[in-house]
Amino acid sequence: MSIKKSDTYIIGISGGSGSGKTSFIRDLKSHFSEDEICFLSQDEYYKPREYQVTDENGISNFDLPDSIDQDEFYFDLVKLMSGMAVEKQEYTFNNSTKNPEVLIFKPAPIIIVEGLFVFQNPKVFDILDLKVLLHASDTQKIIRRIKRDRVERNYPLEDVLYRYEHHVLPSFESYIQPFFNKVDIIINNNKTYLSGKDMLVSFLQTKLNHPAKVEVTER
Numbered sequence: 001m002s003i004k005k006s007d008t009y010i011i012g013i014s015g016g017s018g019s020g021k022t023s024f025i026r027d028l029k030s031h032f033s034e035d036e037i038c039f040l041s042q043d044e045y046y047k048p049r050e051y052q053v054t055d056e057n058g059i060s061n062f063d064l065p066d067s068i069d070q071d072e073f074y075f076d077l078v079k080l081m082s083g084m085a086v087e088k089q090e091y092t093f094n095n096s097t098k099n100p101e102v103l104i105f106k107p108a109p110i111i112i113v114e115g116l117f118v119f120q121n122p123k124v125f126d127i128l129d130l131k132v133l134l135h136a137s138d139t140q141k142i143i144r145r146i147k148r149d150r151v152e153r154n155y156p157l158e159d160v161l162y163r164y165e166h167h168v169l170p171s172f173e174s175y176i177q178p179f180f181n182k183v184d185i186i187i188n189n190n191k192t193y194l195s196g197k198d199m200l201v202s203f204l205q206t207k208l209n210h211p212a213k214v215e216v217t218e219r
Helices: 021-029 070-081 122-127 138-151 157-179 194-209
Strands: 009-015 037-041 086-089 102-105 110-114 130-135 185-188
Touching: 009 021, 009 122, 009 157, 021 037, 021 110, 021 194, 037 070, 037 102, 070 086, 070 110, 070 122, 110 194, 130 157, 138 157, 185 194
Parallel strands: 009 110, 009 130, 037 110, 130 185
Antiparallel strands: 086 102
16 A cells, blocks of 8 residues: 655656666756755666576576565655655676666655666555656667667667667556556657656656646546
């Protein structure tokens, strides 16, 4: 059972791996201050590798809802909604070349939660005021996945391709695709997400300036 909502406006943004969520959020974030919008990413809530499910070949599968500490993510969201700041150590995706930072998330009138599985936890899904899904073709997603995991996470190419075939695609079909008819907005990102981003920025700016005058009805 979900908690009773505060006046905070909560937006959930999800999409398949490689759909462009990270770039979209980074671009969106550049339009607002920390006092206006708090961005909370599920990427910081992955369980350590030793707690991840392994497949038949002994490879850790990070593309399952249980790979995320869903309870901690939900409770930190509740804290933010209650006006409390959240301190969290950055998750570095087992990249030994990167030193984790201490991240501080501050409460704000609008909270945006994003990640592969933000819609999977019913308690989180129930308190979202707006649900946004970013989508791209399989070709675009695998290209982006290779670039990200090779450069940012220091994964070998063979490992990236194996995980995409055996973990990423099955996960998308099982846990993300079913929400295509349950979200409020789908933003196509095969070439660019700019039109969708501009629309969302305009909505958020209006929401911040006139919170009582902007409503989004579920389709």
